[in-house]
Amino acid sequence: MFLLFYPLRVIGIVAVSYAVCVALMYELIRRYWPDHPTNLKGLALGGGTVLSLALLVFAYWGWRKIWEVCPKLNEWLFPDLNGRWDMTIHYRKPGGVGEISATAVIKQNWLTMSMEVLAQDSDSQTLAIVPKKDSESGRAQLFYFYRVVPKKTSDGKSEPYEGxxxxxxxxxxxxxxxxxxxxxxxxxxxxxxxRQ
Incomplete structure (x- = not known):
């Protein structure tokens, strides 16, 4: 989901905001506690460590809690798609058409996303997923690239393929x-x- 926002702009905003906060804290300490032995490098490194841990917690776990508290973020930013999904695959191939039932497991955090599909005759693994918001409707979209690995059954002829x-x-x-x-x-x- 990080890719939905301009990553370099977000990193720049966080970096500049952090630098301004450190400078303000240093100036406040210097002005109101002039005898305090403040080390600017120590202040910056200590704050940077805390900021890094906070961003790590947010990226992997915290964002989901924020989405639970404020469900409108599912519409405004991007929905939380984590979990198991009942999947129906309608297919067309040279031998005809048909339908297969499967289970999809979506794993999503702020930095990565994957979707594994488990079917009776094959499994699939994610090669890449690109989340996007439709510019006109605002609806969430996924561009999903995957590799299907057929299970070796009685015919044993099927080879992996991409989709x-x-x-x-x-x-x-x-x-x-x-x-x-x-x-x-x-x-x-x-x-x-x-969604199940």
């Missing part, structure tokens, strides 16, 4: 992700995921 999907998040009613996908083995179809 790409564009999924849109629908928050009204039943929370779901859905969108079309395409694969490197000339199949395509539609994914529909409903």
């Amino acid at each position: 790409a999907a564009s999924l849109r998040f629908f928050a009204e009613g039943t929370k779901q992700l859905s969108g079309n996908y395409y694969t490197s083995v000339a199949t395509d179809g539609h994914f529909k995921l409903v």
Whole structure:
């Protein structure tokens, strides 16, 4: 989700804000406690350590607590998609069409995101996910690139292949992700995921 914001701008804002806070604290200490032996380097390094730990806690755990307290952030910024999803895969391939049920597990923190899909005949692993907000509708989207690894069953002929999907998040009613996908083995179809 960090990529939704301009990363260099965010890093710059945090760095400049921190430098201003250290300078203000140093000036306040110097002005109101002139006899206090304040070490500017120690103040900056100690504060930097605390800031680094706070940002680490926020990136991996804290943001979800903030989203729970203020659920509007799911709309304003990006939804918390963590968890298990019931998935229906509608497919088209040269031999015909069909439907498969699967389970998707989405793991998301402030810095990374992955979606693993567990189906009867195959599993998939994330190659890359790019979260995005649609500029016109404001709806959350995922551009999902993955590798499917077929389970070696009786035919034993299937080899791993790659795919790409564009999924849109629908928050009204039943929370779901859905969108079309395409694969490197000339199949395509539609994914529909409903949160368990």
